[in-house]
Amino acid sequence: MISGKNYIGNQLTATGTKTYKTFNPQLHIENQPVYTEATKEEINAAVTLASQAFKTFRNISGEQKAAFLNAIADEIMALDSELIATYCSETGLPEGRAMGERGRTVGQLRSFAELVQEGSWVEATIDTAQPERQPMPKSDIRKMMVPLGPVVVFGASNFPLAYSTAGGDTAAALAAGCPVLVKSHPMHAGTGELVASAIIKAAEKTGMPNGVFSNLNSSGIEVGMQLVSHPEVKAVGFTGSIRGGRALYDLAAKREEPIPVFAEMGSINPVVMLPKALRHRGEALAKTYAGSITLGTGQFCTNPGLLLGIQGDELTQFIQDLSDEIVKIEPSCMLHPNIIGAYENNRQKALSQPELTVVAEYDSEVQSNYARQTVTTVEGATFLKNTTLHQEVFGPYSMVVQCENAEQLEQIISKLEGQLTGTLIAESDEASQYPDVIEALKNRVGRIIYNGVPTGVEVCPSMVHGGPYPASTDSRFTAVGIHSIKRWVRPFSYQDWPNDLLPAALKNENPLKISRLVNNKQTTDSI
Numbered sequence: 001m002i003s004g005k006n007y008i009g010n011q012l013t014a015t016g017t018k019t020y021k022t023f024n025p026q027l028h029i030e031n032q033p034v035y036t037e038a039t040k041e042e043i044n045a046a047v048t049l050a051s052q053a054f055k056t057f058r059n060i061s062g063e064q065k066a067a068f069l070n071a072i073a074d075e076i077m078a079l080d081s082e083l084i085a086t087y088c089s090e091t092g093l094p095e096g097r098a099m100g101e102r103g104r105t106v107g108q109l110r111s112f113a114e115l116v117q118e119g120s121w122v123e124a125t126i127d128t129a130q131p132e133r134q135p136m137p138k139s140d141i142r143k144m145m146v147p148l149g150p151v152v153v154f155g156a157s158n159f160p161l162a163y164s165t166a167g168g169d170t171a172a173a174l175a176a177g178c179p180v181l182v183k184s185h186p187m188h189a190g191t192g193e194l195v196a197s198a199i200i201k202a203a204e205k206t207g208m209p210n211g212v213f214s215n216l217n218s219s220g221i222e223v224g225m226q227l228v229s230h231p232e233v234k235a236v237g238f239t240g241s242i243r244g245g246r247a248l249y250d251l252a253a254k255r256e257e258p259i260p261v262f263a264e265m266g267s268i269n270p271v272v273m274l275p276k277a278l279r280h281r282g283e284a285l286a287k288t289y290a291g292s293i294t295l296g297t298g299q300f301c302t303n304p305g306l307l308l309g310i311q312g313d314e315l316t317q318f319i320q321d322l323s324d325e326i327v328k329i330e331p332s333c334m335l336h337p338n339i340i341g342a343y344e345n346n347r348q349k350a351l352s353q354p355e356l357t358v359v360a361e362y363d364s365e366v367q368s369n370y371a372r373q374t375v376t377t378v379e380g381a382t383f384l385k386n387t388t389l390h391q392e393v394f395g396p397y398s399m400v401v402q403c404e405n406a407e408q409l410e411q412i413i414s415k416l417e418g419q420l421t422g423t424l425i426a427e428s429d430e431a432s433q434y435p436d437v438i439e440a441l442k443n444r445v446g447r448i449i450y451n452g453v454p455t456g457v458e459v460c461p462s463m464v465h466g467g468p469y470p471a472s473t474d475s476r477f478t479a480v481g482i483h484s485i486k487r488w489v490r491p492f493s494y495q496d497w498p499n500d501l502l503p504a505a506l507k508n509e510n511p512l513k514i515s516r517l518v519n520n521k522q523t524t525d526s527i
Helices: 040-057 062-091 095-118 168-176 186-205 222-229 242-253 275-298 313-326 337-351 380-385 406-415 435-444 482-488
Strands: 006-008 011-013 125-127 141-147 151-154 180-183 213-216 235-239 261-264 270-273 306-310 357-361 374-379 397-403 419-425 445-450 489-495 516-518 521-523
Touching: 006 040, 006 186, 040 180, 040 213, 040 222, 062 095, 062 168, 062 186, 095 168, 095 482, 151 168, 151 222, 168 180, 168 235, 168 482, 180 222, 186 213, 222 242, 235 242, 235 482, 242 261, 270 275, 270 406, 270 435, 275 306, 275 313, 275 397, 275 419, 306 313, 306 406, 313 357, 313 374, 313 397, 337 374, 337 397, 374 380, 380 397, 380 406, 397 406, 406 435, 419 435, 435 445, 482 489
Parallel strands: 125 516, 151 180, 151 235, 180 213, 235 261, 270 306, 270 419, 306 397, 374 397, 419 445
Antiparallel strands: 006 011, 006 213, 125 141, 141 489, 357 374, 516 521
């Protein structure tokens, strides 16, 4: 049952006076529960609890953490229809999407449970002593990853489960041994509270320290700013807009002790469509990309917002086919009036740019909060000169850029900001003719796709969900998959420590039976 209160550790509190409600975009009405924003005192109490919990939580075994993560997954599933109904009422998204995202959330938690139970993720590295080495003896040095400390996670508007309260950032941070404080997203505060209750139940059932998790309500930016500024917070995870992510990044950098902000931000996900591929299967590609552009009302960070091709009959026909296909698709509901308001503002800003042509726009009547899909086109030279056209329009919008030749195509790609994904559409004997275009694309993205669509992010160890700024604030890390745990840890070395005082991962006998790099050899053997 939803209380509208904050979880300060395992206690529900609501001492503040600032309240708000969530909104049902399908029905265009407010939802009934009232939420109370966390006060400064509640924020301080939650961070203090997290700091105290860290003293214990950072040293618990991988087996215990795995039990905790699996218990969270179990408790989320136990929420059953209440969670699904709340999710749908706060987002306007269909039940199938809610259930799919719940499955992904649970799957992420279980994958991190497997990771920490096995244990090799700590990257134990051992260089044994050489006391007889000349001219100087060599010390015994042993290294492993250790957790940073309390982590603040910001809930994402477009993924109320998979990127929010118990989403990838939270799962990875808990797996690393970091307590988590979630700044709940105001658009889905009810979904957030239900998931928070599942995490708290799991923590209590598995004996985790109080304060290992807190959930703080917030209707604006104040709670988030206070959390990021708090001296006992050691890292931040964020998924959202460039403006929001950059503001947090700058705030964290100005602290007396700067901390890392791992923000996954805007992306227009350029798609390069080569002529031969368009000649042979342009009609099918148009239908596929009409579906990708409108999937989830365009509210994916991997939405294909920029299509790049070389001028010619093939591209002209593709533009016509895409225009025909996209208006056949029935518009769908966006997440919130604020989201569709931003979509309309950004769309109109793009449409007002000189030399931009609208080639398709859904023009029939739509319900409140339903977005009209739009496709535009522009010549390459205009796109290069006008950087306003490079900016993301979050929603079912895409632009086709008609390049003069391969050289201009490469130039345009090189001038783009960093992106999450890049896609190459080519025939089997065609891609090799454009090596410079491919290299330019690789230099601007975190993931490159061949003959597919960027929408859809597989949760697996090989996935990179990040990229050069502003796709993310640190292109060395992924926000999806088990390797995202590396954001919440730091390398730590022990020099000449007695074996009995070392952590289990570094002991001579290797009691955890993990894979370690010992004197430059990967092994599970004892020393």
